[in-house]
Amino acid sequence: MLYNELSMHHRYDLSSPAFEAAFSFLRRSDLAELAAGEYPVCPGVTAYVQRYTTSPAEALDFETHNKYFDIQYVVAGLEAIGVIPRRCLSEQTPYDSARDIQYWHEPEFAGSVVLYPGDYAVLPPEMAHKPRISLGEDRPVRKVVIKVPAVPR
Structure with missing residues (x-):
């Protein structure tokens, strides 16, 4: 899933070597065994392996990043x-x-996407996101977030 404004379709090259390296990292067979922490992927691209428990949406905030895309990939759990x-x-x-x-104030309306194990979302700088939302009950999640530089074409 890539969610962005149509006016931004020309701005980034999602087939760049940085994105290719990020998706290659996500195809590793040992993701479930990696310890939580920071992993260099290639120059300028970093993966963050995370373990946490989801929270109710009301306890979380929308966030944005100016310098990086987030690729958020769920290894185990649901959010x-x-x-x-x-x-x-x-x-x-x-x-x-x-x-x-x-961080941003809660809007009156916002969309959401559910990520199951094996699902990812590519979130560009123009898109605010609120990760870690629980569905029904708080659950443990193992996720990899990869930061890819948002380099305009």
Whole structure:
């Protein structure tokens, strides 16, 4: 799934070597055994193996990144990710350049996608997202988030 505004379709090359390296990492047969932590994929691309328990949507915030795409891949477990164009939100916190993150106030309406094991979402900088949402009950999740530089063509 790639979710973005049509006006941005020409902005990024999703077949770049950085994206190819990211998806090659996700095809590793040992993802389920990797310890939580940070893994270099190729220059400029980093994978973060995460283990956590999902939370109710009300306890979470929408976030965006200016410098990177997020590829969020569920290895085990089940979660929803809220999605909405950044332009539809009002700022909750100023952009933190060192961490490449900004948080946003909850909108009146937003969409969501459910990720099952083996599913991924590609989230560009223009798309706010709220990961880790529980579905019915809080559940353990093992996920890999890969940060791919958002380099315009």
